Amino acid sequence: MDLARTYLSNTQIHMTTGALTKVRPDWGGTNIIQGENVLYFFLEGEGWLKINNIEYYPVPGELFLVPAGTRISCSTSETHPFLTYWCHFTATVGENNLFDLLITPHSIAMRNDETIKKQFQELITQHESDGLAAPFIVKSLLFHMMSRFIERSTVDPLQTASIPSVHKLYIVLQYIEKHLTEQMTVEMLSQLVHFHPKYFLHYFKSMLGVSPIVYINKKRMQKANKLLLHSDMTIAEIAEQLGMQTPYLSRMFKKFTGFSPIEFRQQHRMSQRL
Incomplete structure (x- = not known):
């Protein structure tokens, strides 16, 4: 595990885009290969996600991670569409995508945690800011969000044999x-x-x-x-x-x-x- 920590400490992270969005009733797609890592934090609405053939029905207060390269299908209710924070980002360790090395859950229930909502608000604000410190704040917020998934890994995370x-x-x-x-x-x-x-x-x-x-x-x-x-x-x-x-x-x-x-x-x- 010490070697794993040494390697993962070299993770480089970069946010490309993000927003708070009330999705359109026709939002969705089938078997889309995700180009970048995506975080979703659902605030309201109904619908479903299928991530690598596993179906999920997000509820308000649920945080989702969809790694790059993942095959995803999704849809929302026409009468009660999702309201969600989301952001696209890259996370690499050396020449490898971080989530090719880790086994993490796809979702975490955060129903009673207002912290994540405030973090997304700050993440989007800082990403749009011209402030000198903004890139550092964005990276620190993303690292903190990712740590929630890494902490919940239930197996020895590094999958080195195949890389x-x-x-x-x-x-x-x-x-x-x-x-x-x-x-x-x-x-x-x-x-x-x-x-x-x-x-x-x-x-x-x-x-x-x-x-x-x-x-x-x-x-x-x-x-x-x-x-x-x-x-x-x-x-x-x-x-x-x-x-x-x-x-x-x-x-x-x-x-x-x-x-x-x-x-x-x-x-x-x-x-x-x-």
Whole structure:
């Protein structure tokens, strides 16, 4: 699961359009392949959705997620059509669509939760805004909405076996995790997945957003962080355990945290006394 979180933390999200709509009585279609991910939040009305051959009858306060590539059919009542918030968005991890990697429910009952309604109102307002912070607010709202579905996944979510690019990344990440105290090179890691070193560099960065060396150093600094907080080991002993020279550990730790290892430990111990 730690590897899954590492990979999913590189998710990129972008909203393309959205609105609050009272759909027309003739709204709907049959076996439409969804081009982008769509969120629906139904406020009133009657009708049905068929998502990958599973039928749903949305009720007010129900939140729906229709992933890109999904086959969908839908219709609404002529006398009581749906009133719904909706938005189209993309969500990718490396070269993959996020929802090709996750098994999530299609719907969540939010009947007593006014938060989601307010979030959709803010989402649409910010998407139409020219404000400097608007893109950040849109992304944060979408991430929060998506987290509701991810939290409700009932199985180990990553489906790596059917996606070769993700499976190869996991081979590399598992190797790094097990050999964190050893010296590793791009050439060595690229051989694990039978890639040319230059292509491997591009592949790794496209999947995680950083180079292999930056990723390895980050993992080592995370381990150094834990040892500084939860052990009495000296800086030299921690450096040795991580396979690093003490001056290099100190330099890298300050680069990642803004503190030297000694300052970091002292700050933590002082805060514990307060």
